[in-house]
Amino acid sequence: MTAFRFLVNGDPVEVAVPGMRRLLDVLREDLGLTGTKEGCGEGECGACSVILDGEVVDACLVPVCQVDGGYVRTVEGLARRQAGERAADAELDELQAAFLRTGGAQCGICTPGMLMAARAYLDAGGGPDEGAIREAIAGNLCRCTGYTKIVEAIALAAGGDR
Amino acid sequence: MTIRTEPRRSAPTTPARSAPDALVVEPGTLTSGRARTGPLRREGPAKLTGEAKYADDLVFPGAWYGATIRSAEPRARLIGLELDDGFDWSRVVVVTAADIPGVNIVSLISDDQPVLVPVGGEIRHHAEPLALVAAPDREVLRAARRAIVARTERLEPVFDPEASDHVFAHYEVATGDLDAGFATADLVVEGTYRVGHQEQLYIENNAIIAVPREDGGVTVTGSLQCPYYIHKALKRTLRLSDTQAHVVQAETGGGFGGKEEYPSIVALHAALLARACGKPVRMVYDRHEDLSATTKRHPAVVRHRTGVRRDGTLVAQDIEVVMDGGAYCTLTPVVLSRGALHAGGPYRCPNVRIRARATRTNTPPNGAFRGFGAPQVEFAAETQLNRVAEALAISPLEIRRRNVYRIGDATPTGQVLRESVAGEEVLLRAAEAAEFERERERTARARAHASAGGPDGPGGPGGPGGGGGASGRRVATGVGLALGWHGAGFTGSGEVHLASVASIELTGQGAIRILTGSTEMGQGTKTIFPQLVAAELGVTDEAVDIAPQDTAIVPDSGPTVASRTAMVVGGLLVKAARRLRATVEERNPGRSFAEAYADDAAVHGTTRIDQQFEPYPGVEFDDATYRGDAYPAFGWAACTARVEVDLDTGEVAVTDVVAADDIGRVIHPVLAEGQVEGGTLQAVGYATIEEIKLADGRYLNDRLATYIIPTALDAPVITAILVEAPFSGAPHGAKGVGELPMDVGAPAVVAAIHDAMGVWIHELPATPERILTALGVTGTGTVA
Numbered sequence: 001m002t003a004f005r006f007l008v009n010g011d012p013v014e015v016a017v018p019g020m021r022r023l024l025d026v027l028r029e030d031l032g033l034t035g036t037k038e039g040c041g042e043g044e045c046g047a048c049s050v051i052l053d054g055e056v057v058d059a060c061l062v063p064v065c066q067v068d069g070g071y072v073r074t075v076e077g078l079a080r081r082q083a084g085e086r087a088a089d090a091e092l093d094e095l096q097a098a099f100l101r102t103g104g105a106q107c108g109i110c111t112p113g114m115l116m117a118a119r120a121y122l123d124a125g126g127g128p129d130e131g132a133i134r135e136a137i138a139g140n141l142c143r144c145t146g147y148t149k150i151v152e153a154i155a156l157a158a159g160g161d162r
Numbered sequence: 163m164t165i166r167t168e169p170r171r172s173a174p175t176t177p178a179r180s181a182p183d184a185l186v187v188e189p190g191t192l193t194s195g196r197a198r199t200g201p202l203r204r205e206g207p208a209k210l211t212g213e214a215k216y217a218d219d220l221v222f223p224g225a226w227y228g229a230t231i232r233s234a235e236p237r238a239r240l241i242g243l244e245l246d247d248g249f250d251w252s253r254v255v256v257v258t259a260a261d262i263p264g265v266n267i268v269s270l271i272s273d274d275q276p277v278l279v280p281v282g283g284e285i286r287h288h289a290e291p292l293a294l295v296a297a298p299d300r301e302v303l304r305a306a307r308r309a310i311v312a313r314t315e316r317l318e319p320v321f322d323p324e325a326s327d328h329v330f331a332h333y334e335v336a337t338g339d340l341d342a343g344f345a346t347a348d349l350v351v352e353g354t355y356r357v358g359h360q361e362q363l364y365i366e367n368n369a370i371i372a373v374p375r376e377d378g379g380v381t382v383t384g385s386l387q388c389p390y391y392i393h394k395a396l397k398r399t400l401r402l403s404d405t406q407a408h409v410v411q412a413e414t415g416g417g418f419g420g421k422e423e424y425p426s427i428v429a430l431h432a433a434l435l436a437r438a439c440g441k442p443v444r445m446v447y448d449r450h451e452d453l454s455a456t457t458k459r460h461p462a463v464v465r466h467r468t469g470v471r472r473d474g475t476l477v478a479q480d481i482e483v484v485m486d487g488g489a490y491c492t493l494t495p496v497v498l499s500r501g502a503l504h505a506g507g508p509y510r511c512p513n514v515r516i517r518a519r520a521t522r523t524n525t526p527p528n529g530a531f532r533g534f535g536a537p538q539v540e541f542a543a544e545t546q547l548n549r550v551a552e553a554l555a556i557s558p559l560e561i562r563r564r565n566v567y568r569i570g571d572a573t574p575t576g577q578v579l580r581e582s583v584a585g586e587e588v589l590l591r592a593a594e595a596a597e598f599e600r601e602r603e604r605t606a607r608a609r610a611h612a613s614a615g616g617p618d619g620p621g622g623p624g625g626p627g628g629g630g631g632a633s634g635r636r637v638a639t640g641v642g643l644a645l646g647w648h649g650a651g652f653t654g655s656g657e658v659h660l661a662s663v664a665s666i667e668l669t670g671q672g673a674i675r676i677l678t679g680s681t682e683m684g685q686g687t688k689t690i691f692p693q694l695v696a697a698e699l700g701v702t703d704e705a706v707d708i709a710p711q712d713t714a715i716v717p718d719s720g721p722t723v724a725s726r727t728a729m730v731v732g733g734l735l736v737k738a739a740r741r742l743r744a745t746v747e748e749r750n751p752g753r754s755f756a757e758a759y760a761d762d763a764a765v766h767g768t769t770r771i772d773q774q775f776e777p778y779p780g781v782e783f784d785d786a787t788y789r790g791d792a793y794p795a796f797g798w799a800a801c802t803a804r805v806e807v808d809l810d811t812g813e814v815a816v817t818d819v820v821a822a823d824d825i826g827r828v829i830h831p832v833l834a835e836g837q838v839e840g841g842t843l844q845a846v847g848y849a850t851i852e853e854i855k856l857a858d859g860r861y862l863n864d865r866l867a868t869y870i871i872p873t874a875l876d877a878p879v880i881t882a883i884l885v886e887a888p889f890s891g892a893p894h895g896a897k898g899v900g901e902l903p904m905d906v907g908a909p910a911v912v913a914a915i916h917d918a919m920g921v922w923i924h925e926l927p928a929t930p931e932r933i934l935t936a937l938g939v940t941g942t943g944t945v946a
Contacts, residue, residue: 034219035212037415039365040449044866047365075212096210100202103832106840107684108209109216109366109415134874141866143363143416144684146839147874148882149832 004068008033009077019065023057024048026064027074035075035112039141046140049113050074056120056139075112078119095119095157104153106144114140118154128155200830201703204688205413217369217384217412218446225371225442226255227303228435231293231310232455233285236321236524236859238314240279243293246309254306255438257294259283262434264401268426270391272330272491275527277399277430285314287489287526288860289455291427296435296443319524319859323486324463326521330487331495333502335516335788337574343478343513347469351550355466355542356925359854359861360459360847362531363871364683366415368425368456369446372432379406380433386425387417388721389679393713395426400433411711414683418844419530421683422723423492424456454864457529458854460497460520461486464505464542469513470550474561476511483518483539488527494520497528499653501535503792504905506574507543508585508647509565514574524859530723532841533904536648537848541926544644544909549922557602558643558913559593566645575783577791582897584824584887588800589645591883592822596802601641605917608639636809642913645800646905649793650826650889650897651726654783657775657794662720664734666695666742667770672763674701676708678719680731685900686833687727693830694732694894698739700756717772725797725898728829730775733892738773740893745769778891795889797897798824801842801906803878805914812930812937816846816878816911823902824885827895831884837899838882845907847872853927 003016008031015030027033027050039047041060048059051073081090092100095118105111114137121136133154134147142150208214231243243258245251259266259280266280267273279285279292292312297303320326344350370384379402386392389409396407409429414421432445447455462485469478483501487494502518551561566585572578593599651657665677676695682688692706699706709715719731743755749766750758762769783790804818821842828834851870855862863869888895912923921936 028219032221033212034215037216037366038218039367040866042449042865042867045365045449075210079211090211092207092210096207099210100206103203103836105203105206105209106686106836107364107366107414107416108205108214109364111209112212115210130879134877138873138875141365141871141873143365143418143844143871144840145836146841146843146880147877148839148880149836151874 004064006067006069007071009073015064017064020063022060023050023062023064023067023072024059027059033074033076037109037112039109046117047110047113049116049140051116051120054120054123056117073116073119075115078115095122095154098153098156099150102149102153102156104145104150110140110142114142114150118157121154122158126158128158130155200832201689201693203686204692204708205682214413216366216415217371220371220383220412222371222373222442222444225444226296226298226435226439227300228294228296228432228443228445229303229307230291230431231295231307231312233279233288233290233292233312235285235314235316236288237317237319238285239317240281240283240285240292241313241315242281244311244313246311249306249309253302254295254297255435256310257434257438261438262399264399266399268395268399268430269491270423270493271495275490275492277427284317287524289526290489291431294431294435296439321523321525321859323461323521323523324484326523328522330491330520330522331498332519333499333788335502335574336514337576338513340478340480340513340515344469346471347477348472349553350467350469351546351553352467353546353549354924355464355545356462357538357541358461358926359528360531360852361453361854361869362418362420363869364416364418364420367447367449367452368421368428370425370428370432371442371444372429372436373442374436374440375406375408377406379403379408380436381408381410382429382433383410383412384425384429385414385421386411387414387421387681387683387723389681389711389713390718391423391721392426392429395430396433399430400437405714409713411681414681417683418532419534419723420456422530422721424529449866450864453869454861455526457492457527459531460494460528460535460538462501462538464539466542466546468546468550470554472554474551474554474556474564476509476565478513479506479511481505481516483516485520485535485538486523486525486528487520488523488525490527492527492529494528496653497530497535499535500649501539503575503649503653504536504647505539505543507540507547508567508645508798510567510571516574525856526861532844533901534724536901536905537845537908540646540905541908541912544646544906545912545922545924548909548913548916557599559589559598562589562645573792575792576789582795582826582887582889584798584885585645585647587887588798588822588824588885591885592800592802592820593643595822595881595883596641596820598641598643598802601804602917605640609920637806638809638918639804639806640914640916640918642803642910642915642917643800644906644909644913647796647798648725648898648902648905650795650797651730651793652724654785654792657730658777660720660775662731662734662775663717663772664719664731664738665717665770665772666735666738667768668742668746668759668763670763670767672760674699674706674759676706676735677716678731678735679711679716680719680727681711681722683722685727685837686830687722689833690728690732690829691735695735695739698736699743700754725900725902728896729826729889729892729898732829732894732896734773734775736893738771741773742769742771781891794891795826795897797826797899797902798887799902799906801910803907803910803914805911805918807915807918807933812933814850814911814915814928814933816850819846819878819907819910820881820883821903822883822885823899824887825899825902826892826897827886827888828884829894829896834884834899835882838884838903839880841900841903842880842907843872843877845904846878846911848926849908849911850927853929
């Protein structure tokens with residue numbers, strides 16, 4: 001077993017696991033970061049979306065050996081948090097706040113992946129255009145919202161006057 | 163009485179901390195004088211930060227992993243289970259039917275479904291549970307699964323519900339004189355409509371963890387809708403007392419009916435394994451197992467014969483409904499009952515006969531899914547009515563205006579609609595917002611232009627329905643309309659039998675706490691309950707806590723199903739809050755509850771109010787004759803859809819939907835809109851792309867790569883319009899919202915496809931294959 005070193009939400013981590021172990025399992029089981037969800041295990045639903053070196057990836061399809069030396073961002077890294085503070089008590093970022101305000105999260109299981117896809121879109125300079133937002137989250141399935149309020153939330157966070 | 167909500171124009175708020183700030187809805191959008199504001203989703207911050215714990219996120223030290231050994235045949239005799247001698251069985255536990263301490267039955271209505279098929283017993287469907295295995299790690303578990311082989315003797319399966327001679331339930335609802343009605347008809351239209359399975363496709367798969375208790379019982383924690391259904395199942399199959407059987411809901415990632423009954427099976431399996439190995443056992447399905455084994459929406463065949471006068475007045479409806487129950491009864495009789503009661507649609511008709519039956523086939527059991535029998539029959543009823551309108555050359559809007567129920571009308575069960583009737587209102591609101599008649603004229607002009615052989619002729623860039631698509635695609639556009647109704651709460655005397663309890667406690671420490679078994683699975687239960695109670699008590703939303711859905715803590719408030727939570731359980735809480743307020747204010751003369759409750763708690767200790775369901779005044783139903791008030795009230799929904807049909811591929815893009823839903827008094831506009839938008843998209847999926855294909859009783863597309871649901875790109879722009887026709891039987895006037903939008907989306911889409919292409923699709927989903935096939939054949943309707 002090799003040790004793999006990478007950054008998760010700014011924190012350096014080192015895990016000694018088989019190289020083909022899924023990043024999803026490393027995050028959830030080895031690092032205890034259960035905010036990233038598993039919906040299908042075959043890259044169809046996007047519930048496990050994380051940002052790897054600026055790109056949205058399905059953590060269920062990425063073996064940890066491909067993450068060595070990389071930078072992974074998960075839902076736990078979005079809110080601005082004081083040391084030792086629980087994520088739920090932290091200050092939500094503008095995207096999370098927009099989801100809360102518009103009703104973009106219902107059952108919440110797709111929400112972490114949806115937030116990461118949206119975060120990558122916004123970080124890449126994405127604006128409030130509805131078509132572009134829909135394109136950006138097309139790999140993330142939601143069964144509760146009809147996507148209406150998710151699109152609204154992302155547009156709001158993008159500074160849109162939607 | 164109409165609420166029209168527009169997308170809000172506002173900048174991001176100051177980010178919320180653990181107690182979310184109040185949500186401000188733009189003033190002037192509500193006319194009711196209530197609910198201008200609503201609290202933010204209570205568990206929202208936890209869900210948005212990844213802090214919320216769903217079943218598979220929970221850590222149980224030393225837990226083993228459980229798996230289910232399933233049948234590979236649709237029907238067979240189980241001769242035996244062979245354990246491979248080469249495997250070291252001391253490392254795992256295996257559970258068969260012989261190890262079940264109590265009753266080997268999991269049921270809600272009829273005792274026909276085993277928890278595990280016993281040796282010598284009959285396997286009735288593919289993926290049926292035969293045995294269980296648990297192991298300390300996943301690799302050993304995988305090896306153990308491979309080392310168990312079921313020996314079977316194949317029996318002849320039955321797949322056609324119309325040919326099956328095993329009837330789970332049948333109903334007949336009749337009024338007037340059918341023959342006399344048809345005798346007065348100027349026109350008789352017949353039609354046969356078919357719908358297939360639909361998967362709930364909650365994004366979180368079924369998952370339950372069972373932990374043995376020191377008292378010999380078991381605690382199960384998991385993804386579920388109805389804690390007390392599981393509680394009952396555990397007591398029976400594991401022979402446990404009320405306290406030994408302990409059920410806790412984890413954060414639940416969607417249910418839609420799919421976690422109403424099936425989690426009882428998952429929980430029993432996990433609990434049997436935990437009992438066998440003495441360790442916590444995680445039973446977490448992957449998507450493939452969840453799709454292949456768990457319940458779906460019932461397929462149905464619906465036949466209509468409709469008599470109508472020249473002016474569009476309905477005079478006779480003869481309707482036959484056949485539903486496919488699958489291999490076991492589950493909730494089928496109740497699904498069928500709702501289907502029968504909604505089959506005529508929301509229309510006045512003096513002579514009606516509705517005959518409904520559900521039969522057994524050798525396919526996995528079908529069960530609850532949002533709408534619960536109504537989407538199937540309302541697709542048929544609305545498509546039939548659209549075809550009647552076409553035959554009479556009356557607009558779809560006008561034929562509905564002429565026939566829709568108004569106050570004072572009676573339904574086929576003899577139920578007189580005394581109040582809260584808003585069919586016409588939702589119809590007009592949706593049609594107006596979508597500019598339905600103008601759009602129809604536009605698509606009709608485009609069709610006329612096309613058939614005149616212009617450059618945009620049939621197959622030309624504009625297509626029959628007009629409107630050339632972007633990037634050279636040849637598309638036809640069309641608009642469609644549908645109207646529906648949905649009985650609020652349980653059918654018939656269901657609520658009386660449930661006798662639900664909801665409680666509020668003012669603790670000795672001065673905390674106000676809500677105690678109900680109603681689960682949060684995204685609809686907003688945990689937000690609207692404190693909101694309702696706080697409003698009655700005159701305190702802030704944040705001052706009201708809500709207890710976890712844990713059978714050791716909360717009473718049985720009935721299942722979280724049938725769009726009953728806001729109306730029925732919310733109503734109990736409003737009454738309980740009024741009683742609590744009166745009690746405290748009586749003990750503290752001259753002071754309001756808000757001023758007095760902290761001191762009151764210090765002096766009097768805990769005050770608990772248990773509120774039990776009382777029948778709604780004047781609502782009576784006879785289960786034996788199917789006469790009377792089938793529901794205390796109905797919700798009303800109208801939907802318009804705009805589609806683009808690709809002329810080369812037959813693919814349908816639903817571009818815009820307007821959904822107008824009357825839900826009684828709106829408690830929380832944002833959450834209510836969320837229900838309408840989500841339900842509408844599930845209906846659009848049902849109409850266009852969601853389909854289960856079967857071979858030898860097995861679901862072929864049992865993966866997410868092959869069972870397709872709409873993405874953000876497939877989803878139309880959805881405009882939700884909330885209409886308020888309050889129900890006086892509920893103290894807060896609310897009716898249900900969850901299921902209503904599911905009933906009307908599919909027929910609206912199919913009507914829009916007809917408007918675009920000139921063909922009626924009689925079978926859902928309206929796939930490209932079906933549309934292209936229909937273009938080559940004539941309709942099946944007959945005109946007398």
